[in-house]
Amino acid sequence: MSEVVVPAAWVADRRDEVALVDVRDAWEFDGIGHVPNAVNIPFDSFRAGEHTAADEGGDSDDGETGMLPGGEAFADLMGAAGISRDDRIVAYDDHHGVFAARLLVTAELYGHDPAKLHLLDGDFSAWQRERETTSDATDVEPTTYEVADPTEIETPLVDADAVAAAADDPDAVVVDTREDWEYEEGHIPGAVRLDWRELVDDETRGLKPRDEMETILESRGVTPEKRIVLYCNTARRISHTYTVLRHLGYPSLQFYEGSLTEWEREGRPLETGS
Template sequence: MYENVVVPAEWVAERSGSVRIVDVRDAWEFDGIGHVPGAVNLPFAEFRSESGDEGMLPGAEVWESLLSAAGIAPDDDIVAYDDTHGVFAARFLVTAELYGHPPDRLHLLDGDFSAWNREHRTTTESPSPAESEYAVGEPEQSPLVDYDTIRAALDDPEAVIVDTREAWEFAEGHLPGAVNLDWRDLVDDDTRGLKPANELAGVLADVGVTPDTRVLLYCNTARRISHTYVVLRSLGYDDVGFYEGSLTEWTERGGPVESEAE
């Protein structure tokens, strides 16, 4: 189990000089609204691609270029945040893990920029980091699972396939036997961060997701499952599959889909 996967603002503030902080919001938000002091801006659109290495990953060369320009080294501790409960920041962290960044050095700011802004200083001054030579590597244990793995899991009573989209999307069409867990059910609208651990355990248990189950995650394009994946990792789940292709690939390949009407 990795420690400090999801970290409070105080944790980040105390380590502002020793961690690399990444803001994945659009540039106009970073520059115009302000950002966490010392943060570099790597907008979500810059590391999101439909023609990368695996599904929606941007490609190794693109990733190396982005992190090198931001002055990030392969062994840096990274804290990522957005202003949308962490879902876009989580996608950044999962991408980093899939490209070989040590998982124990990847952290999600609990809450988001709005949560930080309530009690901590912000700035509009952009840093000018010295360029690094970031190189991707192979993860020690990749959470990626492919179409065939998910197809086989449809008949596996030991696995639970989790659809992290909204209820109306699930009702319109989902993988046979999947359970619906809207990623937003794991966050608190008031604090903007994760719900308390005991509440999270209850929400997850209600859909059959417990630490001893094999969990396979999907959504439409792997953004929303990134948040759920990070949350499960923070709770000590060690058998979580990340279906990068998600429903986009599934339907393109003719995978079976069922709806609530059926």
């Protein structure tokens, strides 16, 4: 059984063995409470600023693509939270996991072993319904978090040329994880639409049952034998879909970090309509 997306019971049994990361805003973490033993690394802190994407061609301060924060900045955040590259990380948020998934993907792109990266199935609200929370500060012992250069290690990252080629490849599927109206206004030619929320159960706030997800994916041609190339606007929503497909055992996943922001900036073609 996959341990990419893990249930609350799995986390509760291992709270002392994993690094629990809450990516909500600090006021939520402190004021509303959090999972015991969790540390807070707010989403905005590991995300390149919007000025970066607009003014610097979509590159971070370290010259990396998309919305990556830069290796040094990410290392400082993780180290200050007491997390090392050897740690098994479980991340959560209060938005069905989409922000937490972005932390996990960022860690993977900087060299953290993906086998040690886990998403809580459900989110803080789901946890809070049935399990203990606390507002007590978590004791943290700062450490050194080592990062790798995403361009020098094997990662799922692909560039715009690779995405364009995939759109013409019968063995690949380019997947747009945005909402219907966004897709209709303009999408990469040949892309299929799969709103990331379609795989989420609004009641449990976690993933839908596996058979339901597989039925949805198959209806869009997103099947395990294909090479799946994911994009959205700024690589947040694809982080969730990427994590879910990893959970389902899809063997060939590619991640367009630049996403539509970069695609449009480069003047590449768009299709409109459903």
